[in-house]
Amino acid sequence: MEKLKEALYYEKLRNKKVKCHLCPHGCVIEDGNGGFCKARQNKNGVLYTLNYGKVSSYAYDPIEKKPLYHFYPGSKIFSIGTFGCNLECSFCQNWEIAHSNPVTVEISDEYILKLANSNSSIGLAYTYNEPSIWYEYILNMSKKVKDEGLKNVYITNGYIEKEPLKRLLPYIDAMNIDLKSIDDEFYKGLCKGSLEPVLETIKLSKEKTLIEVTTLLIGSKNDSVEKIREIAKWLSSIDKNIPLHLTRYHPAFKMDVPSTSYDSLLNAKNEAIKYLNYVYIGNVWGADANTYCPECSTKLVERNYSIELIGIEDNKCTNCGYNIRLKY
CATH class of the missing domain: 3.20.20.70 (Aldolase class I)
Structure with missing residues (x-):
């Protein structure tokens, strides 16, 4: 038998209805029905996630x-x-x-x-x-x-x-x-x-x-x-x-x-x-x-058949020192 996991972010309403608060749709779901996303379902007044794992x-x-x-x-x-x-x-x-x-x-x-x-x-x-x-x-x-x-x-x-x-x-x-x-x-x-x-x-x-x-x-x-x-x-x-x-x-x-x-x-x-x-x-x-320096247009990352960092050191352009904010 399928083991379901209770969903987070919902509230229980009257008559076994629930209201989901995960996304802006805010689906109100009657017992036995699913939400807009087709991944959450109301079973006997409890909202379950259907895709866990x-x-x-x-x-x-x-x-x-x-x-x-x-x-x-x-x-x-x-x-x-x-x-x-x-x-x-x-x-x-x-x-x-x-x-x-x-x-x-x-x-x-x-x-x-x-x-x-x-x-x-x-x-x-x-x-x-x-x-x-x-x-x-x-x-x-x-x-x-x-x-x-x-x-x-x-x-x-x-x-x-x-x-x-x-x-x-x-x-x-x-x-x-x-x-x-x-x-x-x-x-x-x-x-x-x-x-x-x-x-x-x-x-x-x-x-x-x-x-x-x-x-x-x-x-x-x-x-x-x-x-x-x-x-x-x-x-x-x-x-x-x-x-x-x-x-x-x-x-x-x-x-x-x-x-x-x-x-x-x-x-x-x-x-x-x-x-x-x-x-x-x-x-x-x-x-x-490719990624280029916004300040001096030096090529910083070349993306071709391979990917190489060629103009960046310590997150700065090696030509002008501009801060690139790139994680590597």
């Missing part, structure tokens, strides 16, 4: 694939994911595990830690689907990972309430947060969510850990120069050193808009770099993925 996907990935460019460049990390999501983006690139019922396996904590500490891995990345709905498992594993002297990396849509996020952040070494658009109507219409909680996650996380931000650019949906400018200006108001990844969309899930053109990505980068020190184009073979 269940792994749908795992692999050793380059840290740049997360994408994280300013966190141990050239390293590998063991990556795991489960199933479900608390957004429903019509363009989801991982819909097979986010919005269907993938095959899962249960892997012991000890074996996960062994894998995270093998094959030159620097730690454990929670990724592939939305990790916030794997909250109880990640809270447990992230503590064990830290005890082993390894790194925790969290790849998220940012759609989580403040209190559970604050509880988790002390154990997270780096995050990549999706900012799908700076337009709330985009979130409501294409993601079944809202913008403000994501902005709050970015602001709160920046205070506690290393963050990078990704925006998947979709032609005619969120790739206008005006919207890119708005994103870049907002991020720079927090810290102009936050790396922004502008990645290429390909048709997926329910959306058949053509793949984003390279010109659109390049125009977006040229606009964003006016306000941010580090802007990268992703999902495009051959695009310049």
Whole structure:
């Protein structure tokens, strides 16, 4: 018989209903039903997590694939994911595990830690689907990972309430947060969510850990120069050193808009770099993925067939001394 784990962050209501407080949806769930994320279920007035310890996907990935460019460049990390999501983006690139019922396996904590500490891995990345709905498992594993002297990396849509996020952040070494658009109507219409909680996650996380931000650019949906400018200006108001990844969309899930053109990505980068020190184009073979000094343009990290730190020492540009804020 399946052993379930009681969820955190919920309250019991009348008539065996419960209200979940993990994410901004705040689902009120009747007995026998599940939440929006499909990963939490009310059983007899108690909210349980359905995905605790269940792994749908795992692999050793380059840290740049997360994408994280300013966190141990050239390293590998063991990556795991489960199933479900608390957004429903019509363009989801991982819909097979986010919005269907993938095959899962249960892997012991000890074996996960062994894998995270093998094959030159620097730690454990929670990724592939939305990790916030794997909250109880990640809270447990992230503590064990830290005890082993390894790194925790969290790849998220940012759609989580403040209190559970604050509880988790002390154990997270780096995050990549999706900012799908700076337009709330985009979130409501294409993601079944809202913008403000994501902005709050970015602001709160920046205070506690290393963050990078990704925006998947979709032609005619969120790739206008005006919207890119708005994103870049907002991020720079927090810290102009936050790396922004502008990645290429390909048709997926329910959306058949053509793949984003390279010109659109390049125009977006040229606009964003006016306000941010580090802007990268992703999902495009051959695009310049190097890191340059914002002060003197010296190449600091070369990302080609191999990844090399060539112009940085003690976190400073070897040419002009500019402080780079890059972990390596």
